[in-house]
Amino acid sequence: MSNNSCWEKLGPDQPQSQRTKMGKSEDKDRKNLGKKLKDVEISIPIVYGNIAFWLGKKASEYHSHKWTVYVRGSTNEELGQFIKRAVFQLHSSFNNPTRVVNSPPFELSESGWGEFEIAITIYFHSDICDKPLNLYHHLKLYPEDENSSMSTKKPVVVECYDEIVFPDPSEAFLARAQSHPAVNFPRLPAGLTLPPPIPVEDASKRRKGDTKDHSLCQWFMNFSEADELLQLAAARQQVQAHIAKLKRQINLIDGQHQQFKPSSDQ
Amino acid sequence: MDAKDILGLSKNSFPALEKKSRPHKESHRKPDGISREVYALTGGLPSLMPSIDASHLKKKPPSNEKITWQWLPFSSSARKDNLQLYHWVRIINGVPPTGDYSFAKYNKSVEIIKYTEEEYEKYLTDPMWTKEETDQLFDLCERFDLRFVVIADRFPSSRTVEELKDRYYSVCRAILIARAPSPGDVAAHPVVKEPYNVSQDIERKRALSMVLSQTRQQERRDEEVLIEAKRIAELRMPAKAVQESQLADASNPGAEVTERTIPGETASSPMVVSSTLTDNAAILASLRTLRVYLRTYALDQMVQSASSSAGLRTIKRVEQTLHDLGVNLKPRVPTKAVCTEHLELRKEILTLLNLQKQVQYKEAEGSSFRDGSYGESPGTPKDQPFIPEFMSFGGERVGKKDHKRKVHDIVYNYVILYYLFHSEGEPCAQQ
Numbered sequence: 088m089s090n091n092s093c094w095e096k097l098g099p100d101q102p103q104s105q106r107t108k109m110g111k112s113e114d115k116d117r118k119n120l121g122k123k124l125k126d127v128e129i130s131i132p133i134v135y136g137n138i139a140f141w142l143g144k145k146a147s148e149y150h151s152h153k154w155t156v157y158v159r160g161s162t163n164e165e166l167g168q169f170i171k172r173a174v175f176q177l178h179s180s181f182n183n184p185t186r187v188v189n190s191p192p193f194e195l196s197e198s199g200w201g202e203f204e205i206a207i208t209i210y211f212h213s214d215i216c217d218k219p220l221n222l223y224h225h226l227k228l229y230p231e232d233e234n235s236s237m238s239t240k241k242p243v244v245v246e247c248y249d250e251i252v253f254p255d256p257s258e259a260f261l262a263r264a265q266s267h268p269a270v271n272f273p274r275l276p277a278g279l280t281l282p283p284p285i286p287v288e289d290a291s292k293r294r295k296g297d298t299k300d301h302s303l304c305q306w307f308m309n310f311s312e313a314d315e316l317l318q319l320a321a322a323r324q325q326v327q328a329h330i331a332k333l334k335r336q337i338n339l340i341d342g343q344h345q346q347f348k349p350s351s352d353q
Numbered sequence: 354m355d356a357k358d359i360l361g362l363s364k365n366s367f368p369a370l371e372k373k374s375r376p377h378k379e380s381h382r383k384p385d386g387i388s389r390e391v392y393a394l395t396g397g398l399p400s401l402m403p404s405i406d407a408s409h410l411k412k413k414p415p416s417n418e419k420i421t422w423q424w425l426p427f428s429s430s431a432r433k434d435n436l437q438l439y440h441w442v443r444i445i446n447g448v449p450p451t452g453d454y455s456f457a458k459y460n461k462s463v464e465i466i467k468y469t470e471e472e473y474e475k476y477l478t479d480p481m482w483t484k485e486e487t488d489q490l491f492d493l494c495e496r497f498d499l500r501f502v503v504i505a506d507r508f509p510s511s512r513t514v515e516e517l518k519d520r521y522y523s524v525c526r527a528i529l530i531a532r533a534p535s536p537g538d539v540a541a542h543p544v545v546k547e548p549y550n551v552s553q554d555i556e557r558k559r560a561l562s563m564v565l566s567q568t569r570q571q572e573r574r575d576e577e578v579l580i581e582a583k584r585i586a587e588l589r590m591p592a593k594a595v596q597e598s599q600l601a602d603a604s605n606p607g608a609e610v611t612e613r614t615i616p617g618e619t620a621s622s623p624m625v626v627s628s629t630l631t632d633n634a635a636i637l638a639s640l641r642t643l644r645v646y647l648r649t650y651a652l653d654q655m656v657q658s659a660s661s662s663a664g665l666r667t668i669k670r671v672e673q674t675l676h677d678l679g680v681n682l683k684p685r686v687p688t689k690a691v692c693t694e695h696l697e698l699r700k701e702i703l704t705l706l707n708l709q710k711q712v713q714y715k716e717a718e719g720s721s722f723r724d725g726s727y728g729e730s731p732g733t734p735k736d737q738p739f740i741p742e743f744m745s746f747g748g749e750r751v752g753k754k755d756h757k758r759k760v761h762d763i764v765y766n767y768v769i770l771y772y773l774f775h776s777e778g779e780p781c782a783q784q
Contacts, residue, residue, distance in 0.1 A: 130648065130689065216645045248686045250648035254641045271689070310686040319694040322678040326701045333708035340715040 129256045129264050130271045131169060132161035134310065135207060136246030138303050139228040142198070143239035150198040152228040155303060156205055157194030161248060161310060164269035165297035167191035169215055176206040192298050202226050209251070214259045220251060242303075248310040419446050429453065431460035465495040466528050476527045482520055486510060494521055515551050522549040581717065588714045594664055633658065649683065652692045659699060667706060674702045 139154035146152075158173055160166050173193035177184040178201070186195050193209075207222040227245040230237065250271070253260070264270040298304060421444045426437050430453050442450060468477060468491075473484055493504040499521075505514045525544050533539040540546065567575070636654050640646055660668045675682055680698065684691045 132688065211645065218644050220645050220647065222647070250688060251645060252640075252648055252651065253645050255644075312686050312688045312691060315684055315686045315688075315691045316694060318680060319684075319691065319698055322675075322680045323694070323698050323701060325678060326674075326698065326705055330701065330705050330708060333705070333712055336712050337708065337715060340712070 127256060127261070127273045128252055128254045129260065129273060130250040130252045131166070131269055132248065132250045132271065133166070134159050134161050134246050134248050134307070135222050135224055136244065136308075137205075137224065137226050138306050139226075139243045141228075141237040141239055141242075149200050151200045153196065153198045154226065154228060155194055155196040156207075156224060156226060157192060157298075158207060158209065158222065159192065159194075159298045159301075159307070160269040162268065163298040163301070163304065163307070164267070165191050166193065166269060168263065168267055168269070169211055170209055171212050172210045174208040174210070176208070178203040192301065200228075202228050214257060214263075216253060222249075242306055244306050244308060246308045246310075417446075420444070421447070423449070425449060427454050429457045431457040463495070463498050465491060466525050467491075468524070468528055472528060472531065476531045477524055479520070479523075487520065487524065490517060490520060491524075515554050518554070519549055519551045584717055585714075588710065588717060591664065591666070591710060594662075594667070648687045648689065648692060652684070652687055652695065655692070655696055656699060659696060660703070663703065667703070670706055671699060671702045674706070675699070 135156075135158040137154050137156040139152045141152055142150065156175060158166070158170075167190060170191070170193060171189070173188045175186045175188065175195045177186060177197065178199075180201075181197065181199070188195060203226055205224050205226055207224060209220045209222065211217075211219070224247070225245075227243055230243050256264070265272055298307075301307070422441050423444050424439055425442045426439050427442075429438075444450075473487070477487065479487075489509065490504070493507055497503045497507070501514045501518050501521075505512065505517055508517065522544060526548060529539045529542055529545055530536060633655075636651075636658055640651055640654070660671065663671070672682055675698070678698075680695075684695050687695075
C-alpha cells in the first residue's frame with residue numbers, strides 16, 4: 088500500500104465536496120497559519136497484535152508460552168515520530184500489570200499460560216494530539232484450529248490492521264508528516280504551501296525504531312489493500328448486475344400489469 | 354407449546370412447585386398402563402381425558418355380585434300415553450332397578466309465553482298480523498318447540514320463517530317488558546337484550562346459501578384470495594420500511610442514485626434527504642471532536658447510521674448477503690478506500706434487497722390480479738362503502754387499479770365470512 092493513495096482511489100463525490108468546502112476555509116487558514124487545517128486528515132496505518140511461542144519441553148504450569156504484544160507500522164516504518172509512549176495494561180495477576188513503553192518499537196514480551204484482553208493506550212507527541220487512543224487486543228496463545236497441534240517452531244500470530252486518523256491536523260504535524268513513509272499524507276488544497284520538511288533525524292536513530300529487521304518479522308502478516316479492494320469490486324459488480332436484472336424484471340411485470348388492466352376500470 | 358400452554362397454566366408457578374416437590378419425586382410416578390413417552394408429553398400433569406387402565410377393564414367383578422341381563426318392561430315420565438315398551442336391563446343380584454326411565458329427564462319442552470286478550474289489545478297489535486294468526490303461531494310454537502321451519506310448513510297462511518320468528522320474538526319481548534315491574538328487571542333477558550333482526554337474518558341466510566352452493570373450485574379460490582391478502586399485507590410492511598431506508602440511502606452524498614420506482618414517495622423524500630445529510634455530518638462532526646480515532650471506529654459509526662432506518666431483519670439479510678459474496682463483515686484492511694467501498698457495497702445490497710421485495714410484491718399482486726375475474730358474481734356490491742387503510746400506502750403506477758379490484762374481492766369475502774361467523778343476536782336460536 089503506497090502513501091497518498093487513498094485520495095485518488097476515493098469515489099469522485101467525496102473529495103470534490105471536500106475540496107469545494109476547502110475553498111471557503113482556505114483564506115481563513117492562510118491567515119492563521121500554524122493552526123488547525125480543516126478538512127484534511129492524516130492517517131497512520133498500524134498493525135497491532137501478538138505472537139506467541141509455545142515453550143514445549145521448557146513449559147511449566149504457569150509459563151507455557153512466551154508472547155510478545157506490539158503496535159507496529161503497517162509497513163514496519165518506525166512510529167516514534169508520532170507515538171510518544173504506549174501503555175500495555177496486562178492482567179492483574181502479572182507483576183506490575185501496567186507496562187509503559189517509552190520508545191519504539193512499542194512492544195512487550197512476557198510469559199504466561201492464559202489468554203486475556205490487553206488494553207493498549209497510545210500517547211502522541213504533544214504537537215500531534217493531546218488525547219490518547221485506546222486499542223484492545225485479545226491475547227491469543229492457543230491456535231484457533233483444533234487440528235493444528237502446538238509446536239515450538241510455529242508461533243500463534245494474531246494481528247489487526249487499523250488506521251489512526253487525525254482529523255484537522257496542525258500544520259506543524261503536517262510538515263513533520265509529509266515526508267514520513269509511515270503516514271498516509273493527504274493531498275493538500277491548492278495554494279497551500281507548507282514550510283519545507285523538517286529534516287528527519289539521522290537514519291541510524293530511525294532504524295533503531297522501525298521493525299523492518301525485527302526478530303519476529305518473518306511472522307508478521309501481510310495486509311493487502313489491493314486484495315481487499317479487488318474483493319469488494321468483484322462483490323459490487325455482482326450486486327450491481329443483480330440490481331440491473333431485478334430492475335428489468337420489475338419493468339417486465341409492470342408491462343404485464345398494463346396488459347391485464349381492463350378498460351372498464353379506467 | 355407444551356401441555357402446560359394448552360391447559361393455560363402459568364409457567365411461573367411451577368419452579369417453586371417443582372422445587373418443593375423435588376424431594377418426593379416418587380409421588381409424581383407415572384400411572385400404570387401409559388407408556389413413558391406419552392406420559393412425558395403431559396409434563397407430569399393429569400391428562401384431560403380419563404385414562405382407563407386396560408387391566409382394569411379385564412378385572413373380574415367381585416364374586417359376591419351376580420350380574421344378569423333381563424328383558425323387562427319400563428315406564429317413562431316423558432310419555433303422556435301408556436305405551437308399554439321393553440328393554441334389556443342389567444340386574445345385580447336379582448334386584449331390578451326402580452324409578453323413572455333414565456333418559457326421561459332429557460324430554461324438555463319450551464315454555465311458551467301466554468298472553469291474555471287484554472294484553473294483546475294493549476301491547477301486541479300489529480297491522481301485519483291478526484289476533485287469529487298470532488294465536489295460531491303461538492299454538493304451533495308450543496306444539497313444535499319453536500322449530501320454525503316446521504311451523505312455517507304447517508302455518509295456514511303463507512309466511513316466511515323470518516316473518517314468523519320476528520312476530521314470535523317481538524311478542525315475547527313486548528310481553529316480558531310489559532309484565533316486568535321495572536324495565537331493569539328484564540334488561541338482561543336474552544329476548545329483551547338482543548332483539549331479533551329480520552334483515553340480518555335474511556342476509557345471513559343468503560350469504561350462507563351462497564357459500565354452501567359454491568363449487569369446490571370456487572372454495573379453493575376463496576382460500577387462495579385470503580392467503581394472498583395476508584401475504585400482501587405482510588409484504589407491504591417490510592417493503593415500505595426498506596423503500597424508506599433506500600430513499601434515505603440514495604440521498605447520502607456519494608451514494609449511487611437509485612432509480613425511484615415510487616413516484617408517490619418523492620414528495621416525502623426531501624425531508625429524508627436532509628435528515629440523512631445531517632446524520633452523516635453529525636458523525637463527521639463528532640469524529641472531529643475526538644481529534645484522534647481509529648478507522649474501524651469511524652466505519653462502524655457509518656455502517657450503523659446507514660442501516661439505522663432499516664429493520665433488524667434487513668440488517669441481518671445485508672450481513673448474510675455480504676457473507677454469501679465472500680466479503681468480510683468487517684474489512685481486514687480498513688483503509689479509507691476500502692471503507693468507502695465497503696459502505697458503498699452495503700448500500701447497494703440494501704438497494705438490491707429492496708428491489709427483491711418489490712419484485713416479490715409485484716409478482717404477488719400480478720398473480721392475484723390474473724385470477725381476479727373471479728368475484729364478479731352478480732352479488733358483488735358495486736360501491737365499496739369503505740377503503741381499507743392499507744390502500745393508502747405507496748402509489749403504484751400500474752398496480753393501484755388492480756389492487757383496488759383485489760381489495761374489493763377480499764373485502765367481499767370477508768363480508769361473507771362475517772355473516773357466517775357472527776350470525777346474529779338471535780336469542781334462543783332454535784330452528
